[in-house]
Amino acid sequence: MDLASKSGKHLQLKEHYDRNTKVYTFEMHIIAAKANFAGAYRCEVSSRDKFDSCNFDLAVHEARTTDGFDIRTAFRHAGEDSGELDFSALLKKSTEPEVDVWEILQKSSPSEYEKIAFQYGITDLRGIFIFILTTAILRKLDPAYQVEKGHKIKLQIEVANPDAEVKWLKHGQEIHLTGRYIFESVGNKRFLTINNCTLADDAAYTCMIGEEKTVTELFVKEPPVLIVRNLEDQMVMKGERVEFECEVSEEGAQVKWEKDGVELTRDESFKYRFKKDGCKHVLIINDVTKEDCGHYRVKTNGGQSLAELMVQGKYLNLETTDVFRSYCEVAFLFIFRIHKLTIDDVKPDDEGDYTFVPEGYAFNLSAKLNFLDPPKIHLDCMGRTAECTILVVAGNKLRLDVPITGDPAPTVVWTKGEKVLTDSDGRVHVESTKGHCIFTIEGAERQDEGVYSVIVRNPAGEDTADINVKVVDVPDPPEAPRILSVGEDSCIVQWDPPLFDGGQPVIGYVLERKKKKSYRWMRLNFDPYKETTYETKRMIEGVAYEMRVYAVNAIGMSRPSAASQPFVPVAPTSEPTGLCVDDISDTTISLKWRAPERIGSAELEGYGVEYCKEGSDEWIPAFKGLTDRTSVIIRDLPTGEKMQFRVRAYNMAGPSPPATLQQAVTIREIMQRPKIWVPRNLRQTLIKKVGETINLVIPFQGKPRPQVNWTKTDEPLDPKQVSIRNSNTDTILFIRRSERKDSGKYDVQVQIENVEDRASVNIQIVDLPGPPQNLKAIDVWGFNVALEWKPPKDNGNCDITGYTIQKADKKTMEWYIVFEQYRRTNCVVSDLIMGNEYVFRVYAMNMVGLSPEPCLSKDSAYIQKTGIVYKPPSYKERDFSEVPKFTHPLMSRSVIAGYNATLSCSVRGIPKPKITWYKNKMDITNEAKYRMFSNQGVLTLEIRKPCPFDGGVYMCKAINSSGEDVVECKLEVRRKYMPLTQELLRDLLNS
Incomplete structure (x- = not known):
């Protein structure tokens, strides 16, 4: 079930993107978890063609209950000198009888439902009606x-x-x-x-x-079914049987077979048969024909696989009537069949040796045709001319059978150059029979090529004949092919001819390709291709391929070349969008655009920008190479000319269609009146403390670039104290360490020729005030002293907001605060101890803080004793330090969004502990949304207008020199309830 539709009161989905780390963070917040929330959850992420997911389980346990805590008992002290505080007078005990709200609602009229629900704190009225109805x-x-x-x-x-x-x-x-x-x-x-x-x-x-x-x-x-083993491309003969086999990740899974996008079914002719064996799925095609060529695809709910089928037709028998006497080459293009050579009407000239040489194989079959006729001497291939050259395929047997006559039988000597050939040479065999001398070389090699001489001698004389032998072979493999360019489903490949053609001219080349992750090569052409550049098509975009080439001559086909570098068919990107002029001057123009809508599987290499004059077709590059940015500034353009501009995106497939402007642009700067735009925060007096940095950014407009001038009270600025930086669109006033003398009115002026604009900024530098003056005690009576003083001479360049009055006993000289933020210049200090002599001091306060030095009273005030002289008993010094302890914990609350909420607790400890508030273990002491109060050990945290995001675990920590203590609670923030109207009540009742 998709949880996006369930987002609301109990479930919130959030996402966050960190620009620095480029990491997306997705969060799911469950508010007020219930038992039915438990179960298995899964988070799925997808981007284009990639997908990932992770699973987790959620268990919901019942909340633990805590016993009530009586704050009055914690604050009640046991004796007068125990050092504990008693706040029982500040707390009121309130007990409310337990009532059943549902019984009250059932007995009440519908008009009183909203009133009763608000009285007992029920905000979701829909739950009331569901319970009642x-x-x-x-x-x-x-x-x-x-x-x-x-x-x-x-x-x-x-x-x-x-x-x-x-x-x-x-x-x-x-x-x-x-x-x-x-x-x-x-x-x-x-x-x-x-x-x-x-x-x-x-x-x-x-x-x-x-x-x-x-x-x-x-x-x-159902879980997604994945394809474990993909389909393989196949090339078969017409009439054969084809099986496409794949393997999926789950047994019994449903798959769909398609041919060129059309689903295949089990028809009546049983052309297509589908077979399942566990995880294996097989598509069987009987008696394939040319119409069965195409792309076959298998699909599951979790993936798909594609393969190509190519069907090769059968060849007819080849008959020839012209047969050369001593050498005949007949090519039979027939695979896995019986080959026959038939000679009709045999004549004496047909006598000789016949050799069958299969193309591409390193062996042959020979047969000799003898014509039963009186023997004669026949040697037609004497001499060294090309017509008399005997060709032999490398690796085959070279057999020279020379008919001879002579009486007595002559002796025969075979020579090659000056060397006499005998049987001792290993591969050479010399044999003489009646009427013939035979010279044989087993497994002819390239070095066996040359002129062989046969010398026949007897007592009557001798005869000599020369035989020219040429050894031919298949060519060497070409070098690895090069990929010149790629398209969406095609590529152009180029290669160099082989270094050695095998002694016969290369008549063409055969190309093969395969997917990089496959082991099966598929032939692209069956007839030799004569050029060295070839365009292959019908490839799948985004899949890596490799190519290799064979060289073919009259002898056969060479070994394959090394595979090319892997390449991926990709299409050029679409044209860039949003091309527009950002800025223009007399000689420059600034253009900007957005990335193409379709980039494809290949990465974008960059953009090329070109321009030309209107009416011309000569496009000039604006810069060398490509740029990765989507904006550019073109300089040194002719002033006043109308120019056309275009931008093209490049990837490994080449340039995209160009994006052009709708009309030509005239290179001329556009005039614009000067205007200063003062930021809203600078329209009032800017207040800074002494030593702070001042950085004023004043934007303006105007073309050509206006002249900027700053003054202070109609006088130029001191460059040692103030720095000014100007640009085409703004001016910056910078003071690293401000001083009191920097206060005043600053005027900025922008001017273009006789047109100008002015603006002013007021700056006030404030500092701590000086001490008050002439503090004196004007009257002493009873336990009271009346003090009076005068304001300080230096108010720190801002108003005095109050005074802090402190007192000290002259015996101990320990100062205690009597009044804080006291606004008058006179006060009465009460509750002084008789018999003690007191001195006083006063600090002045402004918006920066207290004055560094106080004003001390020149004379002291002595509180006269009355009655019997009291001699206080001597007590031993006692250590009153105590570890902080929360006497009343924080209570978990549920509040309504938009109304201020408070969390309270109480703590005790000596010396006074330092209090720190946390939300979800994050310090919130300096957050403006929260206010913290402390009154006689009662700590209060006020949350201003909370929202559902402010819910969480809040913690209060108290620390002093003796130790620390921590207390925490949970805060739930509910949304505002909807007022109950008659229309809403009617809809709820109807539903």
């Missing part, structure tokens, strides 16, 4: 539940009568107790537990008590 079921089922297949789900309701019998139904049919369905009854709660949920459990469930019922809907979510 439906007394049998206190809490109904949620509108919907969601559970993953194979997991457990628990449905819960609360009933008014703990002994009530409930009935559970599924699609209107009563559910009976089984191993998967479990009924539970705990107090006034009723549970239905469904174990090992299946798709059959996806239904509507009803719980009935008599005539009342509550309905919910359960959705069973």
Whole structure:
């Protein structure tokens, strides 16, 4: 179930983005958790084609209750000298009788519901009417539940009568107790537990008590089925059987097969058959034809895989009638079949050796045709001309069979150059028979190429013949191909011819490609391709590919070249958007734009900016290379010319379509009157303390750039004290350490020729005041002293806000505060101790603080003793220090948003402890939203107009030299209730 629709009173979803770390933070806040909130939760994040999720479980426990605490008992002291405080007089005991609000509402008229609810602190009136109108079921089922297949789900309701019998139904049919369905009854709660949920459990469930019922809907979510092993591209012969096989992550999963975007079904002709074996799924195509070529795709609810099928047609038999006498090359393009050479109407000229050389294989088959006729000597390939050259394929057997005659039988010698060839040379065999001499080389190699001479001798004489032999081979493999450019589903590849063509000219090339993560190469052409640049198509955007090339000559096909660098087919981006002129002058222009709407799978490399004169087609680059920014300033443009500008985005696929301005731009600066825009905070007097930094930023407008001038009371500024920095759009006045003399009125003037504008800023530098003057005691009577003084000469450049009066006994000279922030210049100090002599001092106070030095009274005041002289007993000094202890803790509260709330507690400790307030363990002492009070040990935290965000755990910590103590509570902030009107009451009753 998606929780976004449930956001409200009890659930809040928040997100935060940190620009420094570029990290998104997502938070889910559950307010006033309930038992039905427990269960399994999942957080899902997705971006374009990426997805991730994490699971967690939430358990809800009942809150612990704490016994009440009597603050009066904690503050009541046991004796006069115990040092404890008694605040019982400040507290009033209030007891309220426990009442049943529901009984009062049931007996009252509907017009009094709102009044009674407000009296007893009930803000959610909807709960009142639900309780009154439906007394049998206190809490109904949620509108919907969601559970993953194979997991457990628990449905819960609360009933008014703990002994009530409930009935559970599924699609209107009563559910009976089984191993998967479990009924539970705990107090006034009723549970239905469904174990090992299946798709059959996806239904509507009803719980009935008599005539009342509550309905919910359960959705069973299947886990995503992933493709573990992808489909492979295939190339087959026409009429063969094809099997596309993939493997998924779950047995019994449903998959869908498509061909070129059209779903495949099991038709009557059984053209397509679908097979399942555990996690394996197979698509079988019988007797494939050319129409079956295309892209086949398998889809699940968690992924998909794509493969291509290519079908090659059969070739016909090849017949030839022109056969050369001593050498014939016949190419049969037929795969895995019987090959025959038929010679019709055999003649004596057909006698000779026949050799079958399969293309691309390093072996051959030879046969000799003998014509039964009187022998003759025939040697047609004598000499060194090209026509008389004997070709032999490398690796094949070279056999020179020379017919000879002579009586007596002649002796035969074979030579190559000056070297005589004999059987001792390993691969060379020399043999003489009746009427023939045979020269054989097993496994011809390139170094066997040359002119061979045969010498025949007998006593009557000798004869010599030369035979030119040329060894041919398949060419060397080309170098690794280079990828020149890529497109959305294509690329252009280029390669160099092989260094050695094998002795025969290269007639073409064969190309293959494969996906980088696959092991299967797919051939792109079957006929040799004569060029060295090829454009391959029908690729999938975003998938990495590799290419390799074979060289082909008359002998066969070379070994494959090394694979090219992996590449990814991508399309150029769309054109940049929002191209506009940001600023313009006589020779420069500033342009800005936004990134393209579609970038694709490849990263954006940058932008190129070009310009040309209106009516011209010669576009000139504005700068070398590319820029990553979306704004640029073009300089040195001709003044007064109309220019056109365009911007193109580049990625590895090339430039995008250009973004151009709607019309040509005239290079001429636009005039603008000078105008000063004084910020709102500077329209009043700016008050700063001595030593603080002053930084005034005054924005203005005007073209061309105006001249700026600052003055203070019509005099120029001191450059040693004040720094001025100007730009095209603002001026800055900067004082690093302000002084009293910096106070005054500052005037700024911007001027363009005879047009100007002025503005003023008032600055007031304040400091601590001086001490008051002439403090004296003007009268002493009883236990009272009347004091009088005069204001200080130096008020710190601001008004005096009050005085602080202190007293000290002349014996101890320990000062105690009598009055703080006292506004008059005379006062009466009371409650002095008789027999003591007192001195007084006064501090002046302004908005900065107290004066550094006080004003001391010149004479002291002696309080006369009356009656019998009292001799105080001598007491031993006692250590009154005490560890801080909270005598009354903080109480958890629930308040309404928008109204000030307070949290109170009391603490004791000697010396007086230092108090610190925390919210969620964060110090809030300096937060303006909170105010802290302390009155005779009673601590109060005031939260001004709280909002739901201010809810949390608040903690108060007290620390002194003897130790520390901590107390905490929870604060819940509820939203404002909606006033009950007749229309709202009518809608609630109807629902």
